[in-house]
Amino acid sequence: xVSLASPIGRTDTRGSIEPILAVTASxxxxxxxxxxxxxxxxxxxxxxxxxxxxxxxxxxxxxxxTIASALAHGYDGDAHVKLAASVExxxxxxxxxxxxxxxxxxxxxxxxxxxxxxxxxxxxVGDFLLGQAFKMMVEVGSLAALDILSxxxxxxxxxxxxxxxAAKHMTTSEADYLAVVDAKTAALFSAxxxxxxxxxxAGTAEREAMRRYGxxxxxxxxxxxxxxxxxxxxxxxxxxxxxxxxxxxxTLPVIxxxxxxxxEERSFWRDAMERxxxxxxxxxxxxxxxxxxxxxxxxxxxxxxxGDAAHEAATSLPASPGRDALLGVxxxxxxxxx
Amino acid sequence: xVSLASPIGRTDTRGSIEPILAVTASxxxxxxxxxxxxxxxxxxxxxxxxxxxxxxxxxxxxxxxTIASALAHGYDGDAHVKLAASVExxxxxxxxxxxxxxxxxxxxxxxxxxxxxxxxxxxxVGDFLLGQAFKMMVEVGSLAALDILSxxxxxxxxxxxxxxxAAKHMTTSEADYLAVVDAKTAALFSAxxxxxxxxxxAGTAEREAMRRYGxxxxxxxxxxxxxxxxxxxxxxxxxxxxxxxxxxxxTLPVIxxxxxxxxEERSFWRDAMERxxxxxxxxxxxxxxxxxxxxxxxxxxxxxxxGDAAHEAATSLPASPGRDALLGVxxxxxxxxx
Numbered sequence: 131x132v133s134l135a136s137p138i139g140r141t142d143t144r145g146s147i148e149p150i151l152a153v154t155a156s157x158x159x160x161x162x163x164x165x166x167x168x169x170x171x172x173x174x175x176x177x178x179x180x181x182x183x184x185x186x187x188x189x190x191x192x193x194x195x196t197i198a199s200a201l202a203h204g205y206d207g208d209a210h211v212k213l214a215a216s217v218e219x220x221x222x223x224x225x226x227x228x229x230x231x232x233x234x235x236x237x238x239x240x241x242x243x244x245x246x247x248x249x250x251x252x253x254x255v256g257d258f259l260l261g262q263a264f265k266m267m268v269e270v271g272s273l274a275a276l277d278i279l280s281x282x283x284x285x286x287x288x289x290x291x292x293x294x295x296a297a298k299h300m301t302t303s304e305a306d307y308l309a310v311v312d313a314k315t316a317a318l319f320s321a322x323x324x325x326x327x328x329x330x331x332a333g334t335a336e337r338e339a340m341r342r343y344g345x346x347x348x349x350x351x352x353x354x355x356x357x358x359x360x361x362x363x364x365x366x367x368x369x370x371x372x373x374x375x376x377x378x379x380x381t382l383p384v385i386x387x388x389x390x391x392x393x394e395e396r397s398f399w400r401d402a403m404e405r406x407x408x409x410x411x412x413x414x415x416x417x418x419x420x421x422x423x424x425x426x427x428x429x430x431x432x433x434x435x436x437g438d439a440a441h442e443a444a445t446s447l448p449a450s451p452g453r454d455a456l457l458g459v460x461x462x463x464x465x466x467x468x
Numbered sequence: 469x470v471s472l473a474s475p476i477g478r479t480d481t482r483g484s485i486e487p488i489l490a491v492t493a494s495x496x497x498x499x500x501x502x503x504x505x506x507x508x509x510x511x512x513x514x515x516x517x518x519x520x521x522x523x524x525x526x527x528x529x530x531x532x533x534t535i536a537s538a539l540a541h542g543y544d545g546d547a548h549v550k551l552a553a554s555v556e557x558x559x560x561x562x563x564x565x566x567x568x569x570x571x572x573x574x575x576x577x578x579x580x581x582x583x584x585x586x587x588x589x590x591x592x593v594g595d596f597l598l599g600q601a602f603k604m605m606v607e608v609g610s611l612a613a614l615d616i617l618s619x620x621x622x623x624x625x626x627x628x629x630x631x632x633x634a635a636k637h638m639t640t641s642e643a644d645y646l647a648v649v650d651a652k653t654a655a656l657f658s659a660x661x662x663x664x665x666x667x668x669x670a671g672t673a674e675r676e677a678m679r680r681y682g683x684x685x686x687x688x689x690x691x692x693x694x695x696x697x698x699x700x701x702x703x704x705x706x707x708x709x710x711x712x713x714x715x716x717x718x719t720l721p722v723i724x725x726x727x728x729x730x731x732e733e734r735s736f737w738r739d740a741m742e743r744x745x746x747x748x749x750x751x752x753x754x755x756x757x758x759x760x761x762x763x764x765x766x767x768x769x770x771x772x773x774x775g776d777a778a779h780e781a782a783t784s785l786p787a788s789p790g791r792d793a794l795l796g797v798x799x800x801x802x803x804x805x806x
Contacts, residue, residue: 173630227595231588250569253591254628257565260595261622264602268614276606276614284599290592292511 145461147189153455154197157211161193164215168262179243179255183222186240191459192322193218195347198459199326199340202444202452209270209329213279217322219263220283224290224318226256231294232377275325282321289313300388300400302380311352312345319348323456339443343456346440350463353433356381357426357467360417372413378403382432383425384416390423430467437464483799485527491793492535495549499531502553506600517581517593521560524578529797530660531556533685536797537664537678540782540790547608547667551617555660557601558621562628562656564594569632570715613663620659627651638726638738640718649690650683657686661794677781681794684778688801691771694719695764695805698755710751716741720770722754724763733757768805775802 162184169180193214200210228234229242230249236242244252260283267276293310296302323344327336359374360383374381380403388399401407402416420426440460447453500522507518531552538548566572567580568587574580582590598621605614631648634640661682665674697712698721712719718741726737739745740754758764778798785791 171626171629173626173633175629175633176626227591230591249587250632251629253565253568254625254632257598258622258625258629260598261618261625264614264618265622268611268618271611273606273609273611276602280599280602280606284596284603287592287596287599288509288511288514291509291513291589291596294588294592295511295513 145463145465146458147462149451149458150194150198150455153201153451154194157197157201157214158190158194160211161190161197161214161218164211164266165218168215168219168266169259171258175247175251176255176258179226179247179251180222180259182243182246183225186237190218191351192221192318195319195322195344195456195459196325198452198455199323199343200330200452201326202447202450202456203327203330203332203336204450205326205330207329209272209275210326212266212270213275213325213329214322216263216266216279217318217325219259219266220279220286221318223256223259223263224286226252226259228290231290232379234377236373270329272325272328274328278321278324278328282317285313285317289317298378298380298404300380300396300403302385304382304385304389307380307382307385308349311349315352316345316348319351320344323347335446339446343440343443346436346443347460347463350433350436350440350460353382353429353436354463354467356383357429357433359383360420361426361467375402375413375416376408378406378408382429383420386425386428387416387420387423390425391419395419426467430464433467434464437461483801483803484796485800487789487796488532488536488793491539491789492532495535495539495552496528496532498549499528499535499552499556502549502604503556506553506557506604507597509596513585513589514593514596517564517585517589518560518597520581520584521563524575528556529689530559530656533657533660533682533794533797534663536790536793537661537681538668538790539664540785540788540794541665541668541670541674542788543664543668545667547610547613548664550604550608551613551663551667552660554601554604554617555656555663557597557604558617558624559656561594561597561601562624564590564597566628569628570717572715574711608667610663610666612666616659616662616666620655623651623655627655636716636718636742638718638734638741640723642720642723642727645718645720645723646687649687653690654683654686657689658682661685673784677784681778681781684774684781685798685801688771688774688778688798691720691767691774692801692805694721695767695771697721698758699764699805713740713751713754714746716744716746720767721758721763724766725754725758725761728761728763729757764805768802771805772802775799 165184169184170177196214196217197210225237226243229237229244230252234242235245243255264280267279289310289312293314296306320341321344323340324337327340356374359371359381361371384399384403388396391399398415398419402412437460441457444453444456444460447456503522507522508515534552534555535548563575564581567575567582568590572580573583581593602618605617627648627650631652634644658679659682661678662675665678694712697709697719699709722737722741726734729737736753736757740750775798779795782791782794782798785794
C-alpha cells in the first residue's frame with residue numbers, strides 16, 4: 131500500500147542496530163559507568179530511583195548516537211563520553227517528569243518511578259539529573275555543545291507545555307502533532323547527533339548534516355513508535371499495544387483516521403480520546419478504523435520519508451564504521467514496521 | 469536574651485534594602501525586560517504562568533545580588549544582566565516545582581500556579597524556565613559562571629530530595645536542617661553572588677569572598693524567615709504567621725523547642741508535624757512552646773552569626789556603592805527580626 135520509493139526499502143539487507151552497538155561498545159561501557167557515578171548521592175532515594183531507570187531496559191539510543199557521531203568524525207578524545215551521559219540524563223529527566231504529567235503507571239511494562247516513589251520524588255530526582263547533565267556538559271567545556279543541548283532542553287519543555295494545553299483535543303492537526311514530535315523527540319535526537327562533530331572540531335556543514343540526521347531520525351523513530359502501538363503483529367521491547375490509546379495520546383495514526391472518517395467515527399474518537407471511553411472494545415474499534423483508513427501505512431510512509439532524509443544526511447560522511455552504524459540505526463528504526 | 473556580640477547589632481543605623489535597590493535600579497530594569505522576553509513563547513500557557521510569578525511580589529533579591537556583586541568588582545559590561553535573569557529563572561523554576569512537591573495552595577498570600585493551572589503545567593513550565601536559564605548562561609559564554617550555577621542547580625535538587633525523604637520526621641537534627649538550608653537556599657545565594665567577580669574577571673580570593681558572603685547571607689535569610697513564621701509581631705511581605713507549621717515544615721525554631729522539651733511536649737510536636745494535627749489551637753501551643761524554650765532567640769542568634777560572617781566577607785571589598793549595597797542587605801535581613 132505504501133507507494134513511496136525509498137532507498138531504505140529498496141535495500142536487501144534489513145537495517146540493524148548491531149553496527150552501532152559494536153562501534154560504540156567500549157565507549158558505552160564508560161558512559162554507563164559515568165551514569166552510575168553521576169547518579170550517585172548520599173541521598174539514598176537518588177541512586178535508588180536512578181538504578182530503577184537505568185535497569186528498566188531502555189536502548190540508550192540517544193547516547194549511542196552521540197558516540198557514533200563523534201567517532202564518525204574521527205574524534206579520539208574523551209568528551210563524547212560525558213556528552214553522551216548528559217544526553218541520557220536529559221532524556222531520563224524528561225521521562226521522570228513526563229510520567230508525572232501523563233499520570234503513567236507503567237513504562238516498558240515496568241512500574242514507573244512515580245508509582246513506586248511518588249510524584250514528588252520523580253519531579254525532584256528529574257531536576258537533580260538535569261543539574262548533573264549540565265555539570266557534565268560544563269566539564270567538557272564546549273560552549274557550542276552547551277548551546278546545542280541547552281536549546282534542546284528548552285525546546286523540549288516548550289513542546290511539552292504545548293502538548294499539555296492542546297492534549298486530548300481531536301482538533302489536533304497533523305502539522306500540530308509533528309511540531310510536538312519535533313520538540314519532544316526530534317530536538318534531543320538532533321542535539322545528540324550534532325554534538326559529535328562539535329567535539330570533533332568539524333565544520334558547519336558537518337554539524338548541519340548531523341543536525342538533519344538526528345532530527346529526521348527522531349521524527350521517523352516517533353512515528354514508527356506510534357504505529358507499533360496499534361500494530362498487534364509488531365513486537366517492540368516491552369511496549370504493549372494500545373498504551374497510547376488508553377492514555378488518550380493523540381498520535382498520527384489517530385489523527386489520520388479521524389480526518390478520513392465520517393461524523394459517526396469522529397464522534398467515536400472524541401469519546402475515546404477526549405472523554406476517556408477507551409476500554410478494550412473501544413481499542414478494537416480504534417484499530418479497525420485505523421486499518422480501514424490505511425492510517426498505519428500512511429504513517430509509515432511519512433516515517434520512511436524522514437528516514438530517507440536522515441539516511442541522506444549521513445551519507446555525506448566519509449565511509450567509516452561510525453557512518454555505517456548511523457545508517458544502520460535509520461534502517462533498523464524503519465524496519466521495525468516493515 | 470541574645471547574648472552574642474554582633475557588629476550588626478551594635479550599629480545604630482538599621483539595615484536597609486534601599487542601597488541595593490538604588491545601585492541595581494537601572495540594571496534591574498534590563499533584567500526585568502529580559503525576564504519577560506525569555507518567558508515569552510507562542511505557547512500561551514508559558515507567558516501566562518510566568519506573568520503570574522513575575523507579578524507575585526518577589527523581592528528579586530537573588531538577581532540583585534548578582535548585579536551588585538558584579539558592580540562592586542568594577543564590572544561595566546552586559547553579562548551580569550543575563551546571569552541575573554538566569555538566577556531568577558532558576559529560583560522561579562524551583563518555586564514552581566516546590567509548590568508541586570509541597571502541595572502548596574498559597575505563596576505570599578496569592579494562589580500558587582499549581583492551584584490555577586495544575587501540577588502538570590507547573591512541572592513543565594519550571595523545566596522550560598530552567599532550560600531558558602541555561603541558554604542565557606551559555607550566551608554569556610563564561611564556563612566558570614556556568615560551572616557555579618549548574619552546580620548550584622544540582623545541589624539544590626539534591627537538597628530537595630533529601631528533604632523529601634527526611635521531611636516530617638521530628639528526628640531531624642539541627643545539623644540535618646542546616647544542611648538542607650545550605651543546599652536549598654544558601655547554594656543559590658552563594659552562586660548568585662559569586663558570578664559577580666567571575667564576569668568582572670576578578671581573582672580567586674574575590675570569588676571565595678563572594679561565595680562566603682552569599683552562602684552566609686542565604687543561611688541568615690532562611691533562619692530569619694523561619695523566625696518570622698512564628699513571630700506574630702513581625703510583618704513580612706505577604707507571609708502569614710503559621711504557614712510553615714500548617715505545612716508541617718520542620719524548621720529550626722521547632723527543632724530547638726523539640727530538643728529542649730520533655731516527652732509530653734515531644735509527643736505534641738510529633739502529632740503536629742508528623743500526623744498533621746496542626747489546627748489553630750495547636751499553632752498557639754506551638755508558639756507558646758517555642759517562646760518558653762527561647763527557640764526564636766536561639767534561631768536569631770544563629771542567624772546573626774551567619775550575618776556577621778556575610779558582613780565580614782563583604783568588607784574585604786574596596787569601598788564602593790556596590791559594597792555598601794551588599795552590606796546593607798545583610799543588616800536589613802537580620803533587622804527584620806530585631
